[in-house]
Structures are given as C-alpha cells and as structure tokens.
Amino acid sequence: MIRHLSQKHSVIVATLAESEQELREGADLKEYCDDVIVELVPKAVRWIQAFRSLFSRAPSSVAYFSSATLLRRIKKALRNEKFDVIW
Numbered sequence: 001m002i003r004h005l006s007q008k009h010s011v012i013v014a015t016l017a018e019s020e021q022e023l024r025e026g027a028d029l030k031e032y033c034d035d036v037i038v039e040l041v042p043k044a045v046r047w048i049q050a051f052r053s054l055f056s057r058a059p060s061s062v063a064y065f066s067s068a069t070l071l072r073r074i075k076k077a078l079r080n081e082k083f084d085v086i087w
Helices: 002-006 020-025 027-031 043-053 060-064 068-080
Strands: 012-017 035-040
Touching (some): 012 068
C-alpha cells in the first residue's frame, strides 16, 4: 500500500520497532517515504507497560503499543508539515 501511495503522494510513516532486526527489515520503507519516524521499544518494555496498565483504565493493548518519544516526534511532524490524511 505504501509503495502504491508513494507513486502520487508524499508519504510519512510513523511506527514502532521491537528489535534492531525489525529496524533493518523496515529500512526499505525509506525508498517509498519522504520520512520514516520509528522508535525502538523492546518487547520486554512493551510487556511491562501493558502489565502496569492493568491497574488503570487504559487498555493493555494501548499501553503495549505506546511510546512517549514516538508521540513527541509525531507532534513535531504535525507542527512542521501539513497533512491531508492521517491514518
């Protein structure tokens, strides 16, 4: 889908990776994207975040896929870029 969209649109991807290997495997995205915003959050950290959420109202899946650093980087991109669609 990203390859297809990049033929006629500017594409920026923001995502998490759980290992250095996953970062390397996703490096080809840069060929199709104007920017790739990626944060490394190891699986162990994700599970700790999910466990801590059990004592809150937040769903564990939200905590599992959460990254304050990634959120800051996305907010910075939102201040600096005009997006037609965010998905």
